[in-house]
Amino acid sequence: xxxxxxxxxxxxxxxxxxxxxxxxxxxxxxxSKLSVWQGFTxxxxxxxxxxxxxxxxxxxxxxxxxxxxxxxxxFGTLAAYALWKxxxxxxxxxxxxxxxxxEIVTGVSLLVLFQWIFRFxxxxxxxxxxxxxHISFSLAYVVIVILARLRAxxxxxxxxxxxxxxxxxxVFKLITIPIIMPGILAAALLCFTVSFDDYVxxxxxxxxxxxxxxxxxxxxxxxxxxxxxxxxxxLITCGLGTLILLAGRLEHKTK
Amino acid sequence: xxxxxxxxxxxxxxxVMILLFFIPLLIVLFYSLLSRGPYGGVMLPFSxxxxxxxxxFLYLEIAWRSFWIAxxxxxxxxxxxxxxxxxxxxxxxxxxLLLNLVMLPFWTSFLIRIYAWMFLxxxxxxxxxxxLGAHLIDAPLPLLFNTPAVILGLVYGYLPFTxxxxxxxxxxxxxxxxxxxxxxxxxxxxxIWKIIIPLSKPGIIAGTLxxxxxxxxxxxxxxxxxxxxxxxxxxxxxxxxxASRDWPxxxxxxxLLMLAVVAITAAISRKAQDLI
Numbered sequence: 001x002x003x004x005x006x007x008x009x010x011x012x013x014x015x016x017x018x019x020x021x022x023x024x025x026x027x028x029x030x031x032s033k034l035s036v037w038q039g040f041t042x043x044x045x046x047x048x049x050x051x052x053x054x055x056x057x058x059x060x061x062x063x064x065x066x067x068x069x070x071x072x073x074x075f076g077t078l079a080a081y082a083l084w085k086x087x088x089x090x091x092x093x094x095x096x097x098x099x100x101x102x103e104i105v106t107g108v109s110l111l112v113l114f115q116w117i118f119r120f121x122x123x124x125x126x127x128x129x130x131x132x133x134h135i136s137f138s139l140a141y142v143v144i145v146i147l148a149r150l151r152a153x154x155x156x157x158x159x160x161x162x163x164x165x166x167x168x169x170x171v172f173k174l175i176t177i178p179i180i181m182p183g184i185l186a187a188a189l190l191c192f193t194v195s196f197d198d199y200v201x202x203x204x205x206x207x208x209x210x211x212x213x214x215x216x217x218x219x220x221x222x223x224x225x226x227x228x229x230x231x232x233x234x235l236i237t238c239g240l241g242t243l244i245l246l247a248g249r250l251e252h253k254t255k
Numbered sequence: 256x257x258x259x260x261x262x263x264x265x266x267x268x269x270x271v272m273i274l275l276f277f278i279p280l281l282i283v284l285f286y287s288l289l290s291r292g293p294y295g296g297v298m299l300p301f302s303x304x305x306x307x308x309x310x311x312f313l314y315l316e317i318a319w320r321s322f323w324i325a326x327x328x329x330x331x332x333x334x335x336x337x338x339x340x341x342x343x344x345x346x347x348x349x350x351x352l353l354l355n356l357v358m359l360p361f362w363t364s365f366l367i368r369i370y371a372w373m374f375l376x377x378x379x380x381x382x383x384x385x386x387l388g389a390h391l392i393d394a395p396l397p398l399l400f401n402t403p404a405v406i407l408g409l410v411y412g413y414l415p416f417t418x419x420x421x422x423x424x425x426x427x428x429x430x431x432x433x434x435x436x437x438x439x440x441x442x443x444x445x446x447i448w449k450i451i452i453p454l455s456k457p458g459i460i461a462g463t464l465x466x467x468x469x470x471x472x473x474x475x476x477x478x479x480x481x482x483x484x485x486x487x488x489x490x491x492x493x494x495x496x497x498a499s500r501d502w503p504x505x506x507x508x509x510x511l512l513m514l515a516v517v518a519i520t521a522a523i524s525r526k527a528q529d530l531i
Contacts, residue, residue, distance in 0.1 A: 103474065109279035136271055224377075233371070237367055
């Protein structure tokens, strides 16, 4: 009885979680612009690929996420390793604090910083400010994911290498990094998704020539629903979904 | 040598956190104590006026609304997430798969998930189109651009954050306790109410924290699904830095929001520690 109820409930819960995305997926192939099914078409997908504004947004998003991921993952891996060896409470607390901070507050505080710096230097908001912002808010994610992996790491391996004459740096480079590499890649993939997806912080620190895909989607979503956005949404959802599944698999490997 | 290696390892992240997290917050604090500039921005003299304005009825109302919307969304997430967590933890064979399926939508774009709901709920959206087509209604139902829609968006966005911690605590429960209660004649609902829920308190507390905090500072859900009519603190802050150009006031509200978030987290995690 209980079991039956819970099975039914779980089915409904998954329906709730996936139905909106599934409906969007179906209607991205609808030949009508209205919410009435008319016929199957790839037209909107073709339209996405022929839209130069979207292409520019995609390139911007991709560039920002890639550069931010490279920096955040490198910095985060080094910091996680050091924090695993040695307690640095202020830094650890500041990572938690940064995860806790509402996005809008992170966004305006970075905006205020950049505007303040620009009083002295004649620069403008643009790709570099967006990248700096993304490194800042994604760093904590990287550190926490990698620290979790390191805690499952057998320190005997490091001790053995030290006994055999390796120095600290060699141990880090030749033993620890290769072993936690899947965890680092998982953190990098998560970082990429978080960065690629961000709207709130990005929109505050982006300039006129650094519009990202989420900013374009937001602008169009405010105006109304359009089928090419349905198609674009599906492409992004599938792309990010694949990355996350990949990250999950990698994370599983390290355990 | 070893100590130096660690210091080198910590340097880039420390620099990022100081330069791009703490200093910006300090500038926000500084700006919140200044006066509003004529074209946006800030100017002297120092003033506490921005903090005084927070107590205007209009802004207290926004703060109050944010709190209760976040509270309702959190409660709904707990209530809706609990049976799912219970099912995955106690009755399913493929726990990892089911948990991953709960988390997967969370990692895909929040903006797109909100957009998907807008596609369903708007006047010319799928639900209204179907209902109108079936002649069940004569005019489109106002499903979007109201407070329930905002709450729906938040619940949809943060439901995974209650399922995960609830699952973790229910999974660790000693099944003997549940069997004992059942053997002694408790029906399944009594078992849930008297045994499972009280013992899941750590999960309930963690879930509350993980949902309430982001909901309190929510920006996208009220903006898009509320259509600008359901203003929450996040929207107020954004507005001060864009359309209203009142940076000192926006800065003051940001800091108070941050303070509230930290205070609530500290209070709830202390409560959690008492339990353990």
